[in-house]
Amino acid sequence: NAGVMQNPRHLVRRRGQEARLRCSPMKGHSHVYWYRQLPEEGLKFMVYLQKENIIDESGMPKERFSAEFPKEGPSILRIQQVVRGDSAAYFCASSPVGVRQPQHFGDGTRLSIL
Amino acid sequence: DQQVKQNSPSLSVQEGRISILNCDYTNSMFDYFLWYKKYPAEGPTFLISISSIKDKNEDGRFTVFLNKSAKHLSLHIVPSQPGDSAVYFCAAGPRNNAGNMLTFGGGTRLMVKP
Numbered sequence: 001n002a003g004v005m006q007n008p009r010h011l012v013r014r015r016g017q018e019a020r021l022r023c024s025p026m027k028g029h030s031h032v033y034w035y036r037q038l039p040e041e042g043l044k045f046m047v048y049l050q051k052e053n054i055i056d057e058s059g060m061p062k063e064r065f066s067a068e069f070p071k072e073g074p075s076i077l078r079i080q081q082v083v084r085g086d087s088a089a090y091f092c093a094s095s096p097v098g099v100r101q102p103q104h105f106g107d108g109t110r111l112s113i114l
Numbered sequence: 115d116q117q118v119k120q121n122s123p124s125l126s127v128q129e130g131r132i133s134i135l136n137c138d139y140t141n142s143m144f145d146y147f148l149w150y151k152k153y154p155a156e157g158p159t160f161l162i163s164i165s166s167i168k169d170k171n172e173d174g175r176f177t178v179f180l181n182k183s184a185k186h187l188s189l190h191i192v193p194s195q196p197g198d199s200a201v202y203f204c205a206a207g208p209r210n211n212a213g214n215m216l217t218f219g220g221g222t223r224l225m226v227k228p
Contacts, residue, residue, distance in 0.1 A: 042218035
């Protein structure tokens with residue numbers, strides 16, 4: 001499967017725990033994006049990364065959320081001390097270098113907070 | 115403040131007829147527009163895009179029209195097929211920048227009846 005891979009597909013956490021969501025971009029893609037979708041809403045941009053660099057994190061909550069895309073390995077979206085309101089579907093997308101390249105999405109991680 | 119709006123939450127069409135999905139935007143800095151299709155429990159799938167230098171782009175059964183003066187775009191699917199039943203999101207990207215955040219509309223659920 002050469003698509004964007006996200007894992008886990010489903011993640012259940014209790015309030016106060018940490019959630020780690022992983023994303024491997026498509027082969028040849030060097031740009032990674034994270035989006036969040038609340039029920040019955042569209043996707044909301046969170047963060048845009050390239051290898052070892054955060055390019056735009058204007059959509060990330062200021063506290064508890066962080067993202068990285070290391071030189072080796074997948075991109076990680078980390079949510080510390082989760083709260084009920086963090087329950088959502090988190091989608092990762094990737095694109096190659098170049099102007100106006102479409103972003104291709106993974107199947108998402110559905111995060112449920114008990 | 116919703117910069118990209120899809121005012122019809124749902125649309126029902128008979129198989130073989132044309133489906134027209136609409137999208138409006140407010141930010142004049144957008145110059146690249148995309149349509150995605152999303153099935154339940156899957157990520158959005160890229161369908162078709164258009165840049166602001168064009169007013170029409172066609173790919174098989176899918177055609178996107180852009181009216182810059184009205185800040186309006188539409189997706190035409192003809193002929194519609196039952197497998198087209200999904201949620202359709204329009205998205206907009208800003209001028210310049212190779213790879214950047216997309217702003218999504220809230221989606222329109224299309225149902226194609228056999």
